Amino acid sequence: MSRFPVxxxxxxxxxxxxxxxxxxxxxNPLGLLTYLFVGTAVAVGVYFLFTRVILKRISMNQFQGSAGPRPTNSKADSPQKKYQRAAKQQQSKNKTQKKRPAKVASKRRKDHNLTVIEGKKNRKKNRALF
Incomplete structure (x- = not known):
């Protein structure tokens, strides 16, 4: 009996x-060659369109969504707003620098809590259950 059903x-x-x-x-052998050539060209075009354009846009949209809000146009801002924004950024940088503790050079990991459980080692396992 065959492995694959027909x-x-x-x-x-x-x-x-x-x-x-x-x-x-x-x-019509020339018509067949033309048909195969056009089909191959369309398949290659769809492949490159999908991989170069569509997947690139999808991946960029995923990263942009998690990046946060986009910056506004700086030409439309007044100089006073620019100064306030720069002052806020400087304050936030100072706060983050103060909050960060010095990194420990080498952290030692805790030992694991695994223990060996004694069981029936000579018992034959029923392989049909796995």
Whole structure:
């Protein structure tokens, strides 16, 4: 008995495809080559469009969403707002520098809490359950 079951519907589809390909080769080989070339060009174009443009936009949107709000246009801001924003940024930098403790050069990890449990070592395991 075969490992893969044979579906009669698939046999009919593959047979018709082979018959059509053979007929196309005998009657119009140039048309078949043109058809294959155009199909390959469309497939390559869709592949590059998907990988270069669509996936790039999706990944950029994911990163931009987590990055926070975008900065505003600096030309529209008045000089007073620029000064206030710079002062706030300087204050926040000073606060973060004060809050950060000095890093410890080498932290030692705690030992694990694992213990060995004695069990029936000679018992045969039923492999059907795994």
């Amino acid at each position: 579906n009669p519907f698939m046999i009919v589809i593959v047979g018709l495809a082979v018959l059509g390909l053979g007929f196309q080769i005998l009657t």
